[in-house]
Each structure stands twice: as structure tokens, then as C-alpha cells.
Amino acid sequence: MLDKIMTITAREYKATVKTKTFLVSMILVPVMMFAGIIIMKLFEDNVDTNDKNITIIDRSGVVAERLVAIAGERNKNEVYEKKDDGELKKVRPKYIFNIVEPDDSEPDKQRYELSEKVWKKHIFSFVEIGKNVLHPVVSADEGDFSSVIRYYAEGAALDDIRRWLGNPLNNEIRQMRMKEAGIDPAQVTELMRWVSVNGMGLYSVDPQTGEYIEARESSEGEAILAPMAMMMIMFILSILGAQPLLNSTMEEKSQKISEVILGSCSTFDFMMGKIMGGVGASLSAALVYVGGGVIALRYMGRSDLIPLELIPWFFAYATLLITMMGAIMAALGSTCSTAKEAQSLAFPGMIPMIVPMMIWFLIVREPLSNFSVITSLIPPLTPMLMLLRQSTPYHIPAWQPWTGLFGVILFTLFSVWASARIFRIGILSSGKAPKIGTIIKWVFRND
Amino acid sequence: MENTIEIRNVTKKFGDFTAVNDLTLNVPKGSIYGFIGPNGSGKTTTLRMLMNIIYQDTGEINIFGEKYNQTFKDRIGYLPEERGLYKSMKVKEILNFFGRLKNGKNINTEADKWLKKLDLYDWRDEKIETLSKGMGQKIQFIASVISNPELVILDEPFSGLDPVNRDAMKDAVLDLKKIGKTVIFSTHDMDIAEKMCDYVFMIYKGKKVLDGTLDSIKDIYGTDIIKIMSEGGAAVLNDVRNEVKGIENINDYGHVQEIRIEKTCDPQDVLRSLVSKTSVTKFEISKPSLHDIFVRIAKPVAEDGGEVKNVG
DSSP: OHHHHHHHHHHHHHHHHTSHHHHHHHHHHHHHHTHHHHHHHHTTTOOOOSOEEEEEEESSSSSHHHHHHHHHHHHHHTSEEEOTTSOEEEOSOOEEEEEEOOOSSSHHHHHHHHHHHHHTTSSSEEEEEOTTSSSOOOOSOTTOOTTSEEEEOTTGGGOHHHHHHHHHHHHHHHHHHHHHHTOOHHHHHHHTOOOOOOOBOOOEEOTTTOOEEOOOBOOHIIIIIHHHHHHHHHHHHHHHHTTHHHHHHHHHHHTTOHHHHHTTSOHHHHHHHHHHHHHHHHHHHHHHHHHHHHHHHHHTTOGGGOOGGGHHHHHHHHHHHHHHHHHHHHHHHHTOSSHHHHHHHHHHHHHHHHHHHHHHHHHHHOTTSHHHHHHHTSTTTHHHHHHHHHTSSSOOOTHHHHHHHHHHHHHHHHHHHHHHHHHHHHTTOOSSOOOHHHHHHHHHOOO | OOEEEEEEEEEEEETTEEEEEEEEEEEETTOEEEEEOOTTSSHHHHHHHHTTSSOOSEEEEEETTEEOOGGGGGGEEEEOSSOOOOTTSBHHHHHHHHHHHTTOSSHHHHHHHHHHHTTOGGGTTSBGGGSOHHHHHHHHHHHHHTTOOSEEEEESTTTTOOHHHHHHHHHHHHHHHHTTOEEEEEOSOHHHHHHHOSEEEEEETTEEEEEEOHHHHHHHHOSOEEEEEESSHHHHHHHHHHHSTTEEEEEEOSSOEEEEEOTTOOHHHHHHHHHTTSOEEEEEEEOOOHHHHHHHHHSTTOTTOOOOEEOO
16 A cells, blocks of 8 residues: 555656746745845835925924925935945935925915825925924814824825934924923933833753853844744745645546546545655755755854754644645545636635735734634644744743644544545546535545 | 456445446456446446445445455556546656556566557657557556556447557457456447457446347347348338338348348248349348347337346
């Protein structure tokens, strides 16, 4: 029996890894997954350097002039950067402020006219400084904006100018208030100096020397990127190893290959051989990813970021996830005769991979919450979510990964058993693909 | 006589539809057994049950004198009716794959032997997708016999083959018999079944309606066919039919006509009537062909499933 499974495994493995699709996917899928991050990193300095004309309506009458002066300083010091050859390169836009007199009789008309100028691209945006910004008043009237500064633009929420305005305007207003109160601003700066709170990991002891190991400073990379990378790799492995079983089984059925093979082995041998071929292909890709990651981090001098203790968990979960998903995909593929039918079943089959992708951030943010514990102990979700929790800097109680692993092993065995029952009926059936309800009935049918 | 296969009262249903109904059948060792029957009569279901691909609801199947177990698949070569091969694999790769799947010995030697026999040796390094349909079918046949099985089950091995490839396949099947293998094949080609099979089994609407040697089956139907060639052709035979009672059926093949007569009808009366009307060049009294017997049983009016003619 094992010989037959291994023969089918070897064929399936070769058929999967030899295809251009596998090789291209192995490179392209992670690139696409992380493309957003990479592109943002590459183009973070690539900003629109066209100068921005901004109109100010200063109802307070005391801020606008200072703002123009501060913007002038910024335009002088921050807009150009000196290149290696000594030439100046414009790296940011100039902010050119233009003050207009407030129209107190018809303020809405003035706002509308300025908005029209923005639409017609005559100006980029306009700022309205409330008359009470220097001494804000608490008003019961929700429509009273006299104590705030309002920034009007087409994309105000994400606008860099809005973000920039906050600091100089508030600094200036504070300085004015201090002057009025007769306080020396320099003294206040010293008194109000901010003390930062650094996020640190925990101390530990070297088991060999007994010396204390100083805690490392926590980084966003460790807290979010490392867990995300782990989960993404699991997702990619499923795409590479398990998902193709849906189509390959459907093709073997539609091209009448399956019955030829069933003349030589049982349906269980056939299905297991296919699943193990998929697992083999996935693990080959995993070795490339993990090996590549380790080499890259060492090269970057960040060996400390390599979660060595997680690697055995990673391979255990990956093997179980691909086996589980592969069994489900092979079973679903056996019920289909056309690519269209297979496509329609691909989504329900992918649910154990899609759900973790939807809730991963909640888990990373609070890996010890009840929600995180419970969801990571649901067997189909455990491989991705438990690994995600384990790869955060938090200490996960040891019973949880072991319980999760036990649950996944049981669920994987159940998946293989149930899928074998579906596979046995599906692979020889003909006609239209059955509904999900019928497929579930096949699992418990006595025959 | 030792039986390779013994089927006892086997029934298989798919929902409310009875595909095989209380089937009992013995396949002697070393024989060629032909399975015939109209489409959907239960041939493929029976063969799939023999391969343990589907399971009977009731009854018992013994192969090689024992109840079925998975190791038997290594001792049985199977060519299903619906067959295909991995198109991107090379001929030798795929034969090697099936040989290893059956735990076959000397796979490469066997592959070369069969490839030469079926005139495919020069194609051994080509991909399956480059082969013609007939070549592909011969490769599938080789895949089913490459492990040197004791029993070979072929579901419609001759369908879709041109006369040359059909002869090659026929010779290959006869070669298997010569070396002591038991061969079962299903076919719609009555001529092939009649010429090649030691035994013929016919299933109709899930029930066995014929089983035995060709001679014993023909004996049951008696000598009731007259083949006639005359100047008057079929038109004259209609006049004869009005004159002589007991002519059941006239089958017109153009140059030749065949009539089937009842037991009470004297062929001499038919001849006398015929020569009085036209010039007769051939008048041959014979047993019905397997084709005739098949048509008699499977014609649409036989709604009751036909009468069992078990002479085995």
C-alpha cells in the first residue's frame, strides 16, 4: 500500500514542481503579497514636488503672518537636498501661503468661492483659522468653529499639508499665549520636555553561562512584520501545494485517467499519494522560503530576528495544513468535471486559509485575548493563527500550541477520512457537480 | 475446471436503479470470456465490481479462489472503458509508472517487449500528447499488462480502433491466452466476440441472459436461419412469406437476405416457393450468428429483460 502511495506521490510531486506555473508562483506570489510594502518603501521619497498654493483666512488676525514666515523657513531649508555632486535637488513641494481678508458678512460664500478655485486648480487648498484659536472657548453650539483651524482640500484627510500645519500653528499659538502670560518660552520647553517610553522585550538568562541577557528593544518589525510573514508563507504554501489538487483531480477525472489508476490501487492510496505529492511540493517551497529568509537575515546582520524555536512548529503546522487542505481540495476536485465547476468550489475550500487572513491583525494586536485563544484553537484555523500568535513577542502558554497541534492532527485525520469517502464516490461519478449538501451526505453514507 | 473468477448472486443498485441483478458467473482459468450487452446493461458495473472499484450490495465475488483483497489488484490488469493518460508524460515514463503501481517485475523489459509487439518501440521517448488515438489506446493496453498479471480485464478494448490496430490488439489478446492468462473483455463487436471468445456472457438490463460457449448458445437457438441470394431479392421473399407459414423475420442486406423460420416451418417449403418465383443462386441453412442472438434479445420489444439461456 505504501509503495503505491509513494509511486503516486513521486509522480504528483514531479508533475507539480516541474511546471512553470509552480516555479513562477513560487517567486511571484510572495513578491505580489509583499509588493505593497516593497513599493511603499521604494517610493516613500517619491512625492509630488509641484509647489502648493494655499490660501489663509485668518479670523483671529494674529496667526497668518507667522505661518507665512514659518512656511518660508521650511521652503528654504527642507525643500531642496544637496546631492553628492553638490547640486541641489528638489525633494518636496514649496508651501506658498496667500492671506485673504475674511469675509465676515458672507463666510459661506467666501468658502464656496475658494472651493471653486481648488476645483479649478487655481489654488491647492485653503485654511480657515478660527477667531478664538488663541483663547479657545467651549461652546454648546456644535456649529461653532471659532476655536479650531479648518483645512479645506480635495483630499484633506490624507493631505501632507494638513499634517504639517498642526505643529507650526500650535507652536506659534502656544508661544503667543506664553508671551501674554509673561512666561519665558525657553524655560517652558525645558519644563515640558517629553520623556519617551521605550518598548522593550523581557530579560532572560543564558542557560549555559547563567548570565542575564539584556532585553532587546521591541520593534514594529518584530511585533507585526514577522508574524505576518509567517502567516503569509503558510498561505503561499497552501496555494502552491494544496490548491492545485483541486484542478489536477478534476483533470484526472475529466481526462479519464482516474479509473486507469484505480485499476491499480485503492481510492485512498490514490488520494493520499496526490496529497503527499502536494505536501512535498509545498515543503520544498517552504525550505526555499525559510532557507532564503535565514540567509537574508544573516546577511543583513539581523540573525536575532530568526525565530529558530518556531521553525519546527512551522513545519509541523505547514505539513498538517497542506494535508488537510489537500484532502479537501482533492475531494472537491473529484466531484467536478469542468474547470468552471472546480472554480466555483475553490472558494468554500479555501475558507480555512481566508478566515485567518481576515482576522490576523486582531490576533497580532492582542494575542492573549480570549478571542485570539479561542480562534487559534479551532482546528482548521490553528495552523495559521497559532503560529501567528507564537511568532509575536508575547509568551503563549505552552498548553495552547500543544492542544492546538493535537486538535489539528485529529481534524486532519478526519479531513482525510471524510475526503476519501467523497473522493471514492466523486471520482467515478459523472454529470453535473453535486451541491455541497450532497457532498456532505456522501461522507456519512453507508455503502 | 479451476475458475479464476466466481460471482455468486451479486446485486448492485444505484439509488432505485438496479445495475446488476442477482448475477452468478464463473470464469474458467486460461479462457477468453466475452461480456456482451447493450449500452447501460451492466457490463462496466460488473467489471468495476471485479476490480473492487465499486462494491456489490449483496452477493459474493471470489477471485483466484479467495475473497477480494487489495493485493489482487497487482495480479489483475485492467483497461477501463473510460481511459486516459497523463499527456505530458513520455511513453516509457508512463509505462514505468503503471508498472511500479502494480509492483511489477522487469518493467523495462516488459515495456520494450510490448512496445515492439505493438509497433510502438520508436515512440518510447515521445510524450503521450504526440500520439494518435489508436497509439494511445495501445499504450493503455500495455499499461494494463506490463506487470504480467494473471487475469486481464479489458472494457471495450477494440472500440475506436482502425482495422490494422484492431488486428494488432486482437493478436495481443490471443498472445495472452497462449501464455495461460485469463482474459475478460467487453465488446459491442459481435464478430470479434464470436471469433475470439471461448465463452460468451450477455447481460441485459442488469440480468444475465446468455452464458456459455458459443456452440452451446447457438444450439439453444437451433438451425433457424436461411441465407438466400436470388434474382428477385427481398421483394420475392415477401411473396414467399405470404405463401409459406412460419417465416418470422426477413433481414435484407441488399445482395443477401436472411430469413428466420419457426421450428414448425420446413426449409424445403421455403425453397420450393422461392424457385417457383425466381432464380436462386444461394440457399444456406445455418445457426444464428451471435449478432442475431444479441439483436433478438436486446430488441426494444423485449421489455421483460429476455429469457435466460444458461448453458455454461
